Amino acid sequence: MAKVYVFDTTLRDGAQGEGISLTVQDKLKIAQKLEYLGVDYIEGGWPGSNPKDLEFFRRARELSPCHAKLTAFTSTRRPNTAVAADTNIQAVMESGVKTVALFGKSWDLHVLKALGTTLEENLAMIGETVAYFKENGLEVIYDAEHFFDAYKANWEYAMETIRAAAAGGADWLALCDTNGGSMPDEIAAAVSCVKETVEIPLGIHAHNDGEMAVANTLAAVKSGAVMVQGTINGLGERCGNANICSVVANLETKMGKHCLPTGHLERLTESSRYISEIANTTVPHNQAFVGKSSFAHKGGIHVSAVLKDSKTYEHIEPERVGNQRRVLVSELSGASNLLFKSEELKIDNLAEKEVSRDLIRHIKEMEYQGYQFEGAEASLELQIKKATNQYRELFQLESFKIMMEKRTNEDILSEAVIKLKVEDQVVHTAAEGNGPVNALDNALRKALEEFYPVIKEMHLTDYKVRVLDEKDGTGAKVRVLIESRDAHNSWSTVGVSQNIIEASWQALLDSMDYALLKQQKETAKSASAATHA
Structure with missing residues (x-):
């Protein structure tokens, strides 16, 4: 299987999401869980932007040698400033990392209005900064910020910025849909064009403002990208980044790509929920692959079919991503739901038709009164124990x-x-x-x-x-x-x-x-x- 490299930016781009505030200890815990999952790159933060990230990189050196490459993030040198004199650049050098994710401007609108410099100076900023890091022995992942908007607005200049990074010696070119508004066909066309222009391996960095980040990432891979960037659970600024959980699961189970070390895809659900807990967020129950409800079945007809063959209502086996099948009992339940529960709880007489029928009737009446057992499975188990005379009041x-x-x-x-x-x-x-x-x-x-x-x-x-x-x-x-x-x-x-x-x-x-x-x-x-x- 073809290898696709996984670049995780939960600790940097994910931490920019509203309501996310990670301590240094939080970041170290998440980094260790990402290593456990088996991603290839962990972007730890921007050393030049705040003391917290500086402290993280200092303490990260004490972690055991790992599979993932710890990566620092920074921008190209400031306009009309020597690279060696730029404090952000020097902060990366002092962090001790061997890999840097360097972003530069692709869109002439940003160069002229946001940076307030000339198009020629921007090209020099890109090329000189890449070359400086390469001369100092670092692996350079060049993040072409706003590339897809730039490609649509002024593709000739956008391609000049790419060529400047290539000429400087960049190891990777990551094309960024920074505003998150592109569509999959636009992503595919632009990635194909760049692939024909440069020989450097390509990556994709997609934001989710149009709810297309995962689709855009997969479209980029189909068009030749071999690095995917994103965050666990899609955390990130505004509407978030491409969800690494969904990207990796789709690449490995649907597209025949090799992303994580063998056997590590089964760690996906555990890692998703652990990182969510540390970040003080919740994984949406209906999140694909890793959500609590992603393999949950409620309707009696669905459950009856799943008990006969799980492929009837499941696109993959939940165990492949470390999740598990759940059968909910509610007013929509039938005998099949309780049969599954009886096997799950090892209750033999629940399979008896009369007991099963009476219990279903009782549960439906309780749900009519306002109870909701699909969100309270401990209460459901107690109701089943009582109905089958296996409950002892203590x-x-x-x-x-x-x-x-x-x-x-x-x-x-x-x-x-x-x-x-x-x-x-x-x-x-x-x-x-x-x-x-x-x-x-x-x-x-x-x-x-x-x-x-x-x-x-x-x-x-x-x-x-x-x-x-x-x-x-x-x-x-x-x-x-x-x-x-x-x-x-x-x-x-x-x-x-x-x-x-x-x-x-x-x-x-x-x-x-x-x-x-x-x-x-x-x-x-x-x-x-x-x-x-």
Whole structure:
């Protein structure tokens, strides 16, 4: 298979996205995960632009030798300035990198208006800066900024800038759709033209302002580009960059290209979600290849077909990109959905028609009332356990009371008092919290931890409230979704009521129940393993 090189710019172009703020430690973690994924180039930042990037390159030297080439980003020398006297250029030299991504102006509009210099001086800036880095032993990737807009506006000058970079000794020419407004046929035509003009290998750097970045990147590869630039999950300025996850997955599974080391494509989903977590973003559930919903099936007809042959509704096997098939249970479900769940959860009698039919009817009624189990699979599993008589109640609520007090110019104080029956003992305790739900969570934990220490290992990571009947105003029914996690897993639960405290209690209760259910499973599994050892 033909090799296509992967140039990741999450740490530089991705960090320019709105709401993204990476610490030096964040950048080091992401760099290590990109190395784990197996990309060829990691663009770490612009050493001359800020102290954070300077510190990153300094600390990156301490990382173990790796497959990826750590790359610094910078611009051509300033107009009418010697290359050796340009502080940005010297910052790259001091960073210790062996590869530089150097951008220069391709569009005469930018040269004349943004730089405020002549077209001839711009050509000299490009050629001299490339030559300087080459003379100092660096690999040079020349990023032709705004190339496709330049090609459409004044193709003769755009090609002159490319020839200037080639004459300076550039190792790569990366053509940039910086404004992100080009179409695939325009990209293909321009890349083909450049390929006929220079012998240097070509790359593509596409932005996503027209929702075409991935398509444009693939079109460039079809026309001869052998380097793809982009970011994990498509992070980046404005509408983002080409999504490396989608680009690489398409190249390897659809176009017969070799991008990552053998076996590393299976690390794609894990890497996508890890980097999203570090960047404090979320991977859209419907993101291609790596999203939580990208191999999720909800309609009963779909599920029935997938159980017979996954190719009926899946374009690739999810395991190829490290993802997994999911079957959702909702008001659209049929017996096939529950059959899949029974196999997944290893529940035998769920396959019985009467049990299955009653459970489907019950779930559909609950969803009519406002529950949503496709986003709360822990609550769904508990419903299945109850329907199949495999649920054991470990504690019972006798009562709880929540008190709130507001004093002038002071925050509201919240306290929850709870009474539970646990293992034939009545536990009566109280706890404060930042709000009524937090106080209730703290009181419930306090009551249970003595009996079930596993509760100490879990914590809530997300709490969402959705009003279901807006027209009813403050008396509307609400749905509460809670996400919890321990050291190894995360799970989601749901509650619905016209009272937000009651809805929150239902979701909290399911969350605790599920944590205890998981512990029971693990204990039983360990006991079984010991018996057979």
